[in-house]
Amino acid sequence: MTARFTVITTRQFDRESGKLLRAHPDFDEHVAYATQVLSGDPYNVSRLHSIKKLIDVAAGEGQYRLRSGRFRFRYDVDSKTQTVHLKACGLRREDTY
Numbered sequence: 001m002t003a004r005f006t007v008i009t010t011r012q013f014d015r016e017s018g019k020l021l022r023a024h025p026d027f028d029e030h031v032a033y034a035t036q037v038l039s040g041d042p043y044n045v046s047r048l049h050s051i052k053k054l055i056d057v058a059a060g061e062g063q064y065r066l067r068s069g070r071f072r073f074r075y076d077v078d079s080k081t082q083t084v085h086l087k088a089c090g091l092r093r094e095d096t097y
Contacts (some may be wrong), residue, residue, distance in 0.1 A: 004039055004082070005038060005039050005040070005042055005077070005082045005083060005084045006039070006081075006082060006083045006084070007035045007038050007083075007084045007086060008083055008084070008085050008086065009085075009086045010085060010086065010087055010088075012087060012088055013086045013087060013088055013089055016090065017031060017089050020071070020090075024091070027071065030069055033068050034066055034068055034073045034086070037049050037051075037066060038084045038086075042064065042075070042077045043077065049066065050066065050068070052064065052065050052067075054074075059076060060076060061076075061087070062074030062087035063075075063077075064077065067092075070091055070093075071090070071091060071092070072090045072091075072092060073086060073088070073089050074087045074088040074089070074090075
């Protein structure tokens with residue numbers, strides 16, 4: 001049986017997600033996907049998800065990044081309490097490259 005993690009959002013995440021939701025109606029689907037993935041496999045042990053551990057990022061600053069379409073979710077994992085803290089979300093623009 002796999003361990004289930006509890007996903008908690010921060011105030012910064014709530015502010016950013018509110019802005020993205022007003023501009024992108026499909027954002028809810030991406031948040032639901034992120035919550036589902038992170039509650040089951042936040043370390044990406046299965047290697048099925050677009051999760052990357054970020055280099056030179058301290059704990060508490062969003063050490064991991066999950067990609068879902070054009071959206072990016074930054075989060076930290078507390079393995080002792082089995083909690084995932086969603087820190088930030090952002091939009092990858094079309095004209096990035």
